[in-house]
Amino acid sequence: MFAMSKARKYLPALWFVLVAFAWLGPTLAGRVIFALDADLAIYYYAILSFYSDALHAGQSFLWIPSIFSGFPVYLSQSGGFLDPINILIFSLLDGMTAVHVRLTLDIILTLTTSYLAARSLGLSRTAALLVGPSYLISLNLRYLSNPLTANTIFLLPLLIFTAHATIRGTLSPIRAGIIAGIGLGWALLAGYTQLIVYALLLAGLFTIGHVLWQKSDWKALTRRLAVFGVITLLLGSTIGLPFIVPAQKYFPLSARAEKAPLALTTLKSIEPGDLMLAFVPDYLYFPYITSGRKAMYVGTAWFFLALGALIVSVQAIRRRERTDAERGALVAGATGLFALVAAFKWSPIFWAMTYLPVIGLFRFPFRFMFLGTFLFALLGGYGLDMMREIVRVRAWKLFVGTVSVLTTVFVFCIFALHVGGDALIRLLANGGHSILGATVYGHAGFTKDPSHYRLAIENGLQAYREFFSIGDIGVVVGIGILILSCVVFIGILRKWFSEETGRWVTIGLISLTVLCVPLSQ
Secondary structure (H helix, E strand, C coil): HHHHHHHHHHHHHHHHHHHHHHHHHHHHCCCCCCCHHHHHHHHHHHHHHHHHHHHHHHCCCCCCCCCCCCCHHHHHHCCCCCCCHHHHHHCCCHHHHHHHHHHHHHHHHHHHHHHHHHCCCCCCCCHHHHHCCCCCCCCCHHCCCCHHHHCCCCCHHHHHHHHHHHCCCCCCCHHHHHHHHHHHHHHHCCHHHHHHHHHHHHHHHHHHHHHHHHCCHHHHHHHHHHHHHHHHHHHHHCCCCHHHHEEEEEEEEHHCCCCCCCCHHHHEECHHHHHHHHHCCCCCEECCCCCCCCCCCCHHHHCCCCHHHHHHHHHHCCCCCCCHHHHHHHHHHHHHHHHHHHHEEHHHHHHHCCCCHHHHCCCCCCCCCHHHHHHHHHHHHHHHCHHHHHHHHHHCCCCCHHHHHHHHHHHHHHHHHHHHEEEEEEEHHHHHHHHHHHHHHHHCCCCCCHHHHHHHHHHHHHHHHCCCCCCCCHHHHHHHHHHHHHHHHHHHHHHCCCHHHHHHHHHHHHHHHHHHHHHHH
């Protein structure tokens, strides 16, 4: 019995190492390097190799003469050269190996802080173990392999954990502030300024939401949180001074000194078609709908549970008394939806932020979802714990049923395109062209030669056949998980197995998702 209890104690660590290996195992073994992102391949590998060589030779690393005709790296976080952890790792290892080791540590740290945040919010042990991995799979490998992003994504879970520990009294405001301040300062030395500011904003909104639900002495609680916040910001800023001071001094000389046009600022944002990526990994492309590579996906089954938790919690608003889980799900859902709306193109939230100090300097609102998906992952954790209530909600049943029908139709069509080949595509193009020509073209003002539209339909069908090749393991994994998720939840609703069995089947499917998605990339 004692041995079993001891083994359970180390289960989270073993699980986190396994997930990290799924992401970075091939690189740690020296089998492959990351070439998915040009920034990493031609920039980060280069400057970090220089950094490692300089540390081994005992030379200065603050100026790189061979990049950009001379690059003052002390003005940038991009290398994290002043990060003491980086100094240690890159002093012991060669540049490329050190990059992969640091990325692995970042992933394990994010998984750990996500687990701590989930547990502090009252999630079960099993749900908390799945929050961090479900969060990570929302980030495309090209983003997660970027040292700037990887060095920062731990911060939001850490801030939520320490703030909520302060609210509950499990940590004193001073101790929680010191932990959060160290994390903030560390992120400033080697992280992404935009994500750091967004993490502070979302953590603040999340904390305010939880404070509003408290029935305790608001005056005492506000005092505790004020102490926590002041210590966090002061300590974090102090640790981050080696970055803050030169950046502030030379900021007027940078491209960010002048406000960019809104059209350029919102160039990378969430489009309506990107909502498709809530159901499939973001490395998949749906021609004419979404180009992929937008952080939305936390796993199909996890998304179903997150949506169910939100529906159950919204319905609970009518009750005078709500459970802690329902209140927590409402706060997580509201904060996550804030991030999602802010990430949309021409979002009024993001537009208003462009007039604020500091936040107004940032571009590309889609980065809000680099952090917003953590809140959706938390919501999925609440959903797993509320699973018994969720499967009884009519609106949720209708949603799962609709998605299952649409998935069946989509998979059948893709399979038919592969089996039927070019002959079927030409037949469908001619048929579609005839129908649209009689009902749409003239009314919509399409005045080109009719053959142009027939060719467009044919090219579109060929594009779908190409992008969803049944010989592509990434496609098989992404669509296969969607199909399995529909089958599992339809099975739960149809009572093909008991509630407890359905819960464990769901947990198994989610675990399979968080291991297979990174491997398929």
